Amino acid sequence: MTTQDGKVHDARELLSTRSDSIRAANKRKVLRAVMIQPSTQVQIAKRTHLSQGTVSGVVQELEAERVFRVDGGDGERGKRVSIGSVRGVAAGVEVGHDRLTVAVRRVDSEDTLHRVVNFGVTQGLDTWRRECAQMIKDLVADTGLGTEHLVSIGLGIPAAIDPRSGEISQVAASLDWDLQGSPPRWFARDFPNVPVIPDNECNFAAYGEHVYGHGRDRETLLFVKSSAGIGAGFLIGGNIIRGRHGLAGEIGHLTMDPRGDFCRCGSRGCLETLVGGTRLVEQVRRAYAGYHRDLPSSLENLIERAKGNDNVCRNVVRVAADNIGLALARVSNIINPDLIVIGGELGRAGDLVIGPASETLRRNALEGMFAHSEPTEIKQSDLGMLAGPRGALAFALNVDHQPS
Missing domain, CATH: 1.10.10.10 (Winged helix-like DNA-binding domain superfamily/Winged helix DNA-binding domain)
Known part of the structure; x- marks a missing residue:
């Protein structure tokens, strides 16, 4: 214009x-x-x-x-x-275990463009970074502008980011993820002088839901992302709560059973060992062991079957929802959120997850959270799988960077 x-x-x-x-x-x-x-x-x-x-x-x-x-x-x-x-454009990126999503939007428009590829951090830094840079360039071109008009890039990755330095403070030691170097400088060659703002992808998903989704006008918001793993982002008054080392929100490593299965973090009985996507698929496949059936190979496929007539898949999802609800009750007794939003792949199951999780939350959390006109509630993500990249885009756009 x-x-x-x-x-x-x-x-x-x-x-x-x-x-x-x-x-x-x-x-x-x-x-x-x-x-x-x-x-x-x-x-x-x-x-x-x-x-x-x-x-x-x-x-x-x-x-x-x-x-x-x-x-x-x-x-x-x-x-x-x-x-x-x-004239300007902003970008947001979410790097998952096996999914890379990029969103861009002109600053003078409300229309967000996005693309998804089915590989992520497990393919190595050089591979996904190269693909990510090209996706940003292509999407920016689709807006009618050039990369010289790129204002900022929000980068959500599955790692803890030190809130003071912007550097990675922890990646799961048991996973061979090539997240090396300084995230703010990963795209310096492709996009010189464009600020790159990194954070945990769950924090950005929470921020996206706060700005554009169900979390608008909510004082305290807990966003739970349940896909291959499970994590969370927590906001108070629109501010992301990260903790001293950026490790806040690691709900997936909340101990549910001290004698349970070993988790990739080294502990036992973590929530992720009960509801992680790979574990849920394994449960279904074990139930059908020895039978000639077309078995689910992914959490997405498992959820599709659960929405249909597959009772094994439905019950696996229900039990996962119960475990999530119990974990949320324990967390809620500490932080007392206005709203809990469930996103990620498991969030797509809708009422199959929201219903049982809500019942378990009410049964195990403090009664006072539900004894008034505005009780704590659980909702399915309003933004779906775009909560992360849209939140990354908005958060990075909001950071005031001054030239040195």
């Missing part, structure tokens, strides 16, 4: 002003908030923690410069503020 005088603003220039004044910082903060999601001035003030007067002043200034477009609504503060004549 161009202004009446033909000028098109560059998002990277708008966000990289060298001024560190409070006024300039507030301006960038409001600009980033609207790039993430068009909103009213009241909503912008709430999300940025700025006063209504400060937001109003910034909006008026940027509207005059045609950076913002203000439409409709009752009164100035009820009007919808969106990006106007600005």
